[in-house]
Amino acid sequence: MKPKWGMIATWRMAYEGIVEAVQSLERKQYANDCVELAIRHVEDFPFYKSVGYGGLPNEQCEVELDAAFMDGNTLAIGAIGGIMDFKNPVSIARKLSEERYNNFLVGAGAEKYAHHNGFERTNMLTDRAKKWWDKRVKAIHEKGLSPYDGHDTVGMVCLDSMGNMATATSTSGLFMKKKGRVGDSPLSGSGFYVDSDIGGATATGLGEDIMKGCLSYEIVRLLSEGKHPQNAADQALYQLTDKLQRKYGTAGAMSVVCMNPDGEWGVSTNVEFSFVVASHDLEPTIYIANPQNKQTVIEVASEKWLDQYQKRIHQPV
Amino acid sequence: MKPKWGMIATWRMAYEGIVEAVQSLERKQYANDCVELAIRHVEDFPFYKSVGYGGLPNEQCEVELDAAFMDGNTLAIGAIGGIMDFKNPVSIARKLSEERYNNFLVGAGAEKYAHHNGFERTNMLTDRAKKWWDKRVKAIHEKGLSPYDGHDTVGMVCLDSMGNMATATSTSGLFMKKKGRVGDSPLSGSGFYVDSDIGGATATGLGEDIMKGCLSYEIVRLLSEGKHPQNAADQALYQLTDKLQRKYGTAGAMSVVCMNPDGEWGVSTNVEFSFVVASHDLEPTIYIANPQNKQTVIEVASEKWLDQYQKRIHQPV
Numbered sequence: 001m002k003p004k005w006g007m008i009a010t011w012r013m014a015y016e017g018i019v020e021a022v023q024s025l026e027r028k029q030y031a032n033d034c035v036e037l038a039i040r041h042v043e044d045f046p047f048y049k050s051v052g053y054g055g056l057p058n059e060q061c062e063v064e065l066d067a068a069f070m071d072g073n074t075l076a077i078g079a080i081g082g083i084m085d086f087k088n089p090v091s092i093a094r095k096l097s098e099e100r101y102n103n104f105l106v107g108a109g110a111e112k113y114a115h116h117n118g119f120e121r122t123n124m125l126t127d128r129a130k131k132w133w134d135k136r137v138k139a140i141h142e143k144g145l146s147p148y149d150g151h152d153t154v155g156m157v158c159l160d161s162m163g164n165m166a167t168a169t170s171t172s173g174l175f176m177k178k179k180g181r182v183g184d185s186p187l188s189g190s191g192f193y194v195d196s197d198i199g200g201a202t203a204t205g206l207g208e209d210i211m212k213g214c215l216s217y218e219i220v221r222l223l224s225e226g227k228h229p230q231n232a233a234d235q236a237l238y239q240l241t242d243k244l245q246r247k248y249g250t251a252g253a254m255s256v257v258c259m260n261p262d263g264e265w266g267v268s269t270n271v272e273f274s275f276v277v278a279s280h281d282l283e284p285t286i287y288i289a290n291p292q293n294k295q296t297v298i299e300v301a302s303e304k305w306l307d308q309y310q311k312r313i314h315q316p317v
Numbered sequence: 318m319k320p321k322w323g324m325i326a327t328w329r330m331a332y333e334g335i336v337e338a339v340q341s342l343e344r345k346q347y348a349n350d351c352v353e354l355a356i357r358h359v360e361d362f363p364f365y366k367s368v369g370y371g372g373l374p375n376e377q378c379e380v381e382l383d384a385a386f387m388d389g390n391t392l393a394i395g396a397i398g399g400i401m402d403f404k405n406p407v408s409i410a411r412k413l414s415e416e417r418y419n420n421f422l423v424g425a426g427a428e429k430y431a432h433h434n435g436f437e438r439t440n441m442l443t444d445r446a447k448k449w450w451d452k453r454v455k456a457i458h459e460k461g462l463s464p465y466d467g468h469d470t471v472g473m474v475c476l477d478s479m480g481n482m483a484t485a486t487s488t489s490g491l492f493m494k495k496k497g498r499v500g501d502s503p504l505s506g507s508g509f510y511v512d513s514d515i516g517g518a519t520a521t522g523l524g525e526d527i528m529k530g531c532l533s534y535e536i537v538r539l540l541s542e543g544k545h546p547q548n549a550a551d552q553a554l555y556q557l558t559d560k561l562q563r564k565y566g567t568a569g570a571m572s573v574v575c576m577n578p579d580g581e582w583g584v585s586t587n588v589e590f591s592f593v594v595a596s597h598d599l600e601p602t603i604y605i606a607n608p609q610n611k612q613t614v615i616e617v618a619s620e621k622w623l624d625q626y627q628k629r630i631h632q633p634v
Contacts, residue, residue: 075560076529077528082423102525104525105495106424112495178422180424189504189534208420221535
């Protein structure tokens with residue numbers, strides 16, 4: 001039997017990283033390495049304004065980054081929150097996952113750890129992100145707009161041909177967030193979870209609401225009952241959305257992707273959501289998902305959508 | 318029928334706070350207020366060296382505090398990580414739970430929020446905690462001791478006589494932790510979780526391992542299947558301990574307490590663990606729990622144990 005491997009990730013922005021990682025997966029590289037490689041690719045691309053270099057700043061015009069890494073074989077976790085001016089948060093998170101203690105570091109402490117471990121420093125605020133910030137400050141001042149949007153975390157779940165699984169996330173969080181705000185992305189069970197024997201899941205959207213339901217853990221738990229990833233994703237996400245509307249009065253945007261050790265995958269969302277999948281029998285493909293009657297409708301992204309995406313991310317600010 | 322209410326909390330140190338909160342519960346006060354009141358009591362007591370004032374410092378001799386609050390009716394969460402020099406972290410967390418965004422703040426951002434919202438500043442490092450730190454630094458230097466212990470979070474679950482539930486946690490985290498280290502206590506699903514329709518749980522122990530299994534969420538999930546809290550706690554905790562030993566090679570100390578909307582409670586632990594319970598038909602009582610063949614053996618704390626406890630916490634450093 002041909003070895004199975006696969007990778008699924010949130011948002012169109014994951015595509016180029018997935019394409020690169022797929023070459024490694026085909027050469028029987030480890031899930032841990034491939035997921036880190038792919039996320040670094042997204043972090044390094046300056047036109048993705050919600051992850052890494054070029055990520056949109058907080059209300060003080062500081063780019064504060066969150067990231068996490070989880071090894072599905074050992075359940076080892078590394079996470080950072082509110083780190084500034086390091087080039088690849090996901091690699092710092094992965095390094096932290098190798099420690100026995102102090103796996104989740106925030107703020108100045110996370111920066112100290114990254115410095116001591118030789119990670120590359122970069123001013124992560126681009127001219128373009130600064131322009132977005134200036135524009136938003138002006139708009140809030142003039143029109144009283146809600147300052148919060150642009151919370152598009154890249155999250156990936158990876159299965160390698162040896163059956164190892166890993167997951168990682170990286171984000172600049174809510175645009176115009178308060179200083180020190182941490183979302184779901186570095187929180188085990190909310191932004192990510194993986195167990196190589198069961199599968200993995202990762203979430204994006206309004207972290208404040210995702211953590212009210214430990215969405216990624218719940219999906220992996222449903223996978224452990226033998227559910228197909230698509231059913232697990234839909235059940236967990238729509239139940240949480242319903243529960244939040246009932247108990248909290250509203251439910252923010254949320255989207256999830258997941259995969260099991262057979263390379264079967266699922267996705268669910270309560271807003272329009274793009275995602276990327278590749279596997280032993282699927283070229284890297286960009287899909288669009290939409291919610292419809294508590295199920296997720298999935299279609300391959302059209303040429304038109306892809307063109308508009310390119311225009312949008314490169315448009316003058 | 319007499320109205321049911323109850324409260325369960327981690328560690329002996331919760332006792333005085335519970336005694337105070339019980340008076341409020343008897344007067345039909347809300348769970349949210351009672352749990353905050355009780356945790357504040359523990360935070361304010363200088364001889365508890367793992368929570369609030371008098372908490373043991375990080376490796377840089379800074380007292381960095383984590384806390385969380387969750388409202389079981391709305392699932393609203395507030396959390397802070399690595400905050401310094403504010404008197405009552407739990408109250409800051411509760412205030413954050415009332416915000417729509419930015420509910421989890423860390424480090425300098427958390428301090429800024431607390432300052433802007435009028436919370437009381439105090440230097441949280443006591444002479445006594447400084448002496449413990451000096452002594453440990455010396456011991457590490459001379460004997461190469463492992464610097465990590467003393468990770469005793471206070472966590473409580475509260476049910477009021479109207480059926481509302483709430484949970485909260487507060488801790489200074491691992492003694493000698495790295496600057497910026499965040500444990501499970503402010504992490505939804507790991508350190509705490511509550512849903513007034515189902516029940517609540519809170520954990521203490523090695524946060525790095527508790528978050529590998531989202532222990533509190535898993536217990537509440539088992540309660541949602543109708544399991545008795547004692548069975549839910551034992552099943553979740555021993556399964557996670559076993560899984561960590563198998564996959565990660567070791568499992569740190571962990572203990573949990575939980576309660577359902579009928580006021581039935583459960584506790585599980587893989588080390589000796591003291592806890593406190595009070596309810597409509599139980600005076601505030603201190604118990605000792607011990608693991609035995611993957612079940613938890615519970616007994617009321619003896620006079621001898623209580624005397625030794627008093628001596629230990631007041632002993633000269």
